[in-house]
């Protein structure tokens with residue numbers, strides 16, 4: 001046998017950092033979950049029980065906290081690049097660092113109609129995700145994501161004109177509920193250095209991608225999930241020049257009509273449908289990646 005794949009590190013490193021503005025007393029909080037996986041000349045730790053090449057996963061955890069203290073952790077793309085840069089520059093035998101950062105939502109509470117200086121709430125399970133690979137002699141590859149952003153529209157979605165044959169039962173519809181859990185990603189151009197990464201406004205890009213996604217979801221008179229997600233990709237590419245590709249993976253979370261006509265002729269289908277059965281499974285799954293021409 002021989003080693004075909006090897007990377008190791010610490011997963012689920014939970015991290016919280018608060019910034020306190022001395023003048024205003026306003027606190028800003030960020031919470032992240034970090035995964036680090038290292039690659040390099042580490043084969044002998046697998047094949048020869050040679051631990052001399054192992055930068056312990058605990059060391060990677062301690063390093064994460066130290067670098068979080070010494071550097072900004074927002075935007076998460078930048079902190080991922082700081083972590084990656086550290087590991088390939090500190091250890092000659094480590095040649096690549098894979099860093100995943102999940103950023104959780106702490107949205108500032110409004111109290112008495114005003115933003116509260118130090119109180120926050122978790123407004124949904126939506127997460128912001130960064131997946132980066134810092135590779136010696138190549139640079140920093142960064143992919144940013146929005147996940148678990150659950151949306152629903154009660155009209156403004158249709159699905160008709162699809163292929164029909166002896167296997168097709170689905171009726172055409174000109175007015176349906178559309179619900180999905182947004183999973184969107186955007187791949188940045190390859191950055192040559194940490195310095196180059198530090199010049200990019202990743203937070204503005206994330207805000208733009210999120211705003212475009214929600215705006216088009218709401219406004220598009222959707223002919224299908226496919227058609228709507230393509231418009232989202234197209235607009236994000238136009239809005240963020242340093243992004244090379246945008247992708248979506250959208251589950252189609254179905255809401256089925258319930259025919260109640262058996263009960264005294266109760267009308268609840270077609271234009272009379274108001275009571276529906278939300279389906280947990282099966283779900284459609286529509287995926288695409290859109291690149292520049």
Ligand SMILES: O=c1[nH]c(=O)c2nn[nH]c2[nH]1
Nearest residue numbers: 159223224225226252284
């Ligand atoms: O938007 C949709 N796309 C599809 O491909 C599909 N198939 N069934 N329902 C669907 N809705």
